[in-house]
Amino acid sequence: MRKNLINLLVLLLCFCLSSCNVIKYILEPPPPSKEEIFLQRVQNFTQGSLYNINYNTLKLNPESFVDKKIRVFGVIVEEFDRDFLLFTNPFEDNEYGFYRIKIDAPLPKQGDYPKPLKYISRGSEVNVFGIYKGLTTIKPEQISTESKRLNPHIDFTRLRNIPTIEAVVIYDRNDLRLERPVWVSQKFIKENY
Numbered sequence: 001m002r003k004n005l006i007n008l009l010v011l012l013l014c015f016c017l018s019s020c021n022v023i024k025y026i027l028e029p030p031p032p033s034k035e036e037i038f039l040q041r042v043q044n045f046t047q048g049s050l051y052n053i054n055y056n057t058l059k060l061n062p063e064s065f066v067d068k069k070i071r072v073f074g075v076i077v078e079e080f081d082r083d084f085l086l087f088t089n090p091f092e093d094n095e096y097g098f099y100r101i102k103i104d105a106p107l108p109k110q111g112d113y114p115k116p117l118k119y120i121s122r123g124s125e126v127n128v129f130g131i132y133k134g135l136t137t138i139k140p141e142q143i144s145t146e147s148k149r150l151n152p153h154i155d156f157t158r159l160r161n162i163p164t165i166e167a168v169v170i171y172d173r174n175d176l177r178l179e180r181p182v183w184v185s186q187k188f189i190k191e192n193y
Helices: 002-027 034-047 055-060 145-150 186-192
Strands: 069-079 083-088 097-102 125-136 162-172 181-184
Touching: 034 162, 034 186, 055 097, 055 162, 069 097, 069 162, 097 125, 181 186
Parallel strands: 097 162
Antiparallel strands: 069 083, 069 125, 083 097, 125 162, 162 181
């Protein structure tokens, strides 16, 4: 009789413990999805970047920032094959200058299928987060006649030794909370997705 009672108590204890796990399983939130984990990694990169670096500091002291994560912003004034030219607005940054932004995948375009929710092209205002690579030069003759015509106020002869960034994440300038990237580097996707 006593042995049956002990067995019954052990069985009851096992049942209680297993029901606690069931309740715990029902009440705990589901694990994050692959997309949520990826977006968190994008946010971590964005938050770990240097935000307020003076343009002249990048240009005059480039070796101090090589391979550092930084943020730059401006207007795309010209697109090339694997990079684009970003013009920083002197009224926002108190500096007039250019950034060469290297990309490893094409920017989303309006005609892409399926159509992206947001596309990036010449004239788009963007925040670019990436890795600073030093100074490079773009020949003024590489700038299209259309860009020169649309931007007569910009001095395109100042394209020698401009700060160059390898883009990792690009946000629309109006995305103030930096929640919805419009472009992410293929290398970053392969490493983190």
